[in-house]
Amino acid sequence: MAKISIIGTGFVADLYMRSLETYPHIKILKVFDQNPARLSMFTKFWNLTPASSIEELVSPANPEDRPDLILNLTNPGAHYAVSKQCLEAGRNVYSEKPLATKMEDAFDLYDIATKRGLIITSAPCSYLSEVAQTLWLAIRQQQIGTPLLVYAELDDDFITQAPYKKWLSESGAPWPYEDEFKVGCTLEHAGYYLTWLMMIFGSVKKVVAASAELVKNKIPNTEITTPDFSTATLFFESGMVARITCGIVAPHNHSLRVIGDKGILEINESWNNIAKVKIRKRFVVRRKLVNSLFARRFKIKGKTHPKVPRRGAAAMNFALGPAEVLSAIAAGHSTTHLAEFALHLNEVTLAIQNALDSTGVQLMQTRCPTLKPMPWAK
Ligand SMILES: NC(=O)c1ccc[n+]([C@@H]2O[C@H](COP(=O)([O-])OP(=O)(O)OC[C@H]3O[C@@H](n4cnc5c(N)ncnc54)[C@H](O)[C@@H]3O)[C@@H](O)[C@H]2O)c1
Known part of the structure; x- marks a missing residue:
């Protein structure tokens, strides 16, 4: 058995619970939330043991009660x-994204963890999913020749006009709209494609971004000036270029297109672990360049990872990341690359988010480690 404990039992914690059900070898020791009412609701619903403080959860009197990994599911701040x-x-930590809202804090966590031989890494983990791994395999197999350009969209529709006050998690946590608007859609969502791109194309060298706050006064009498739209062009060390857009104004579009010199790879939804990966070829008919009307599905043969059904906006297994970290711990493998990955993700995301304050071009200080494909995706 692998042992975990959870801090933060809000909206996303319920999604983790359904995901953790697909890994019966992971046992939850204790959970804690600073909101006692929420903690009680959560522990009753899931039949879990509450802790009375973070100290009790991280440093239990009995060494048997020490978790191998703590999931930090608190608010970004x-x-x-x-x-x-x-x-x-x-204790080892798997944090929800972002790792930290300031880069100096992210570096601090990285330093503490590496000096103590501990693990710090962060969500999102959808780069370990069937769809992302299938995309990577197609690229490694040169199904579209040499990839040159990516268009990645993370538009969520006009969220301020959605009935978001009615959105509740399974055990009754309200969707934390005020925090979501304050943190902003870029910090919340860019990672859902950035992680895939970093895994496949490596380090981002340069970010040229712009962001803006388009919908003012999202919550009356609450000062929020966080961008609700951002667009960035990422220049990878490998020469690849990607354009990524995040927003809560334009209609829902979570598509990804990787354009290569021999065709295009297409995905229509980043929040679905089993979204289809399609290859569209281009060819010449007489004097015309044509992109085929039909796109062929590219699939991994055999079993991949445990799936969870759609809940709300996503069909994602949130436990893929924690399970990966726990298996590395159990095997005694080094996990420094996971910390480096989270650090680079944090830096690139903040560069996009903070583009309002930047002069345009931002050079990255961190680098992305080389990752290995999942064993079932080779
Ligand atoms: N809401 C979603 O659909 C969703 C999806 C994926 C990821 N996330 C991420 O998950 C994280 C949590 O989001 P959420 O939607 O669950 O928010 P939430 O506000 O519903 O839950 C966060 C919980 O953390 C608790 N908390 C905050 N600070 C704490 C502290 N210092 N000690 C103990 N408990 C503390 C709060 O009381 C709250 O119950 C965020 O990083 C968010 O980006 C959210």
């Missing part, structure tokens, strides 16, 4: 302090 407290108590 609390990630740094909570992860730091866990690391300082000698």
